[in-house]
Amino acid sequence: MTPSAPAAPRELSDLWSEIHPQDLPPPALVRHALVEARLRRLHELAPDLFHLEEVGRSVEGRSLNLVRFGGGPRHILLWSQMHGDEPTATTALLDLFEYVRRHREHPRVARLLSALTLHALPMLNPDGAERFQRRNAQGIDINRDALALQTPEGRTLKAVRDRLQPSLGFNLHNQSWRTAVGGTGRPASISLLAPPFDVARGDNPGRVLAKKVCAVIRDALEPLAPGQIGRYDDSFETRAFGDNLVRWGTPTVLIETGPWPSAEPDVPLLRLNFVALVTALEALASGAVEHADVARYESIPFNESKGLLHLVIRGAHVFGEAGAAFLADVGVAATLAVRDREGSRSVVLTGTIEELGDLRVYGAVELVDGTGLTVVPLPPGGVKEGDVLPLPPRSALTLRVEQPAELMLLRPVEPAGNYRVERIIRYGY
Known part of the structure; x- marks a missing residue:
């Protein structure tokens, strides 16, 4: 040069x-x-x-x-x-x-x-x-x-x-x-x-x-x-x-x-x-x-300006605020935030459910194939990926827009009525 x-x-x-x-x-x-x-x-x-x-x-x-x-x-x-x-x-x-x-x-x-x-x-x-x-x-x-x-x-x-x-x-x-x-x-x-x-x-x-x-x-x-x-x-x-x-x-x-x-x-x-x-x-x-x-x-x-989501789960089973489960995409928007905890600052990525339904027009930083999976809120406690558990009660299944994106993806396994936790999605809050 x-x-x-x-x-x-x-x-x-x-x-x-x-x-x-x-x-x-x-x-x-x-x-x-x-x-x-x-x-x-x-x-x-x-x-x-x-x-x-x-x-x-x-x-x-x-x-x-x-x-x-x-x-x-x-x-x-x-x-x-x-x-x-x-x-x-x-x-x-x-x-x-x-x-x-x-x-x-x-x-x-x-x-x-x-x-x-x-x-x-x-x-x-x-x-x-x-x-x-x-x-x-x-x-x-x-x-x-x-x-x-x-x-x-x-x-x-x-x-x-x-x-x-x-x-x-x-x-x-x-x-x-x-x-x-x-x-x-x-x-x-x-x-x-x-x-x-x-x-x-x-x-x-x-x-x-x-x-x-x-x-x-x-x-x-x-x-x-x-x-x-x-x-x-x-x-x-x-x-x-x-x-x-x-x-x-x-x-x-x-x-x-x-x-x-x-x-x-x-x-x-x-x-x-x-x-x-x-x-x-x-x-x-x-x-x-x-x-x-x-x-x-x-x-x-x-x-x-609104064409991108941070995470999109395609074609999963979702429970809305009423009715039975339906097939839908779940879109999560994320943003950086600064948190003060015990006198120290840290940067966290916060996520909320931004969209539910047909999200084919959106791009995403990460796409997840939800075929055969059910997306539900992450319950409190020590649930981890690989755990097998029954489907939570209907009151604990609801996904709604603006809800924090603390989710788990479940796959049905035998015996009937049981589900394996395939993935946990959690953002910092």
């Missing part, structure tokens, strides 16, 4: 494994104090490279910290976690900083630092992050505060944008785990958007640039997540920061991190974010972005 050649996606994926700090907790457990400590340490290790500035305070007085590095003429602004329960990109930015620190002498990184000046707000909503909630401590959605500017966090982002006048912004979020790519039923692990600047959703040079950056990211991520790259809804939102930054002269790229089909989704999703950011910044630094094909962005399938 020549010094000027861009990094291949697989190479960047391997680099992420090398530079990601192993002592970091899962993204959902990263809090303001940890981010602030990491930024201070970053500055101590490379004071000539990383410059820190407190640019504001949250409602509850937590510092809003801006990281600056690079000395190029093109200014880029990145911000993450304006929604407190959307944490993936905050850790991905910490990984980006570590990559630049460790590899600053590499020709690709040196070119990036000479062509770009990067400004990053890794955690815009620290009060929301503390609670793992979308809104800030006032109860306001910061991403709907671009015009009213009722939040100190929103005012800070607007002030930073106005002072720096960046040529491009990266708006980093997480999206619902119900999000599928088009009608494919596949999880939208990363969704991209070049937001419009008006209701007509027209183009100007800035939006065309953002589309080209999205095209570069798509081409980098598809080898790592084939069929799992979607396009976010491009309706104009009058109050949103991304849309208004385009109107104010800073085109933006929205990156939304979604579901990943594995029991441990954080690692692959962090990899995708890291590869997306490094690839996009390298393309901006080298000028390769100007040659990107806008059609590669335009052909990304739009998301289906």
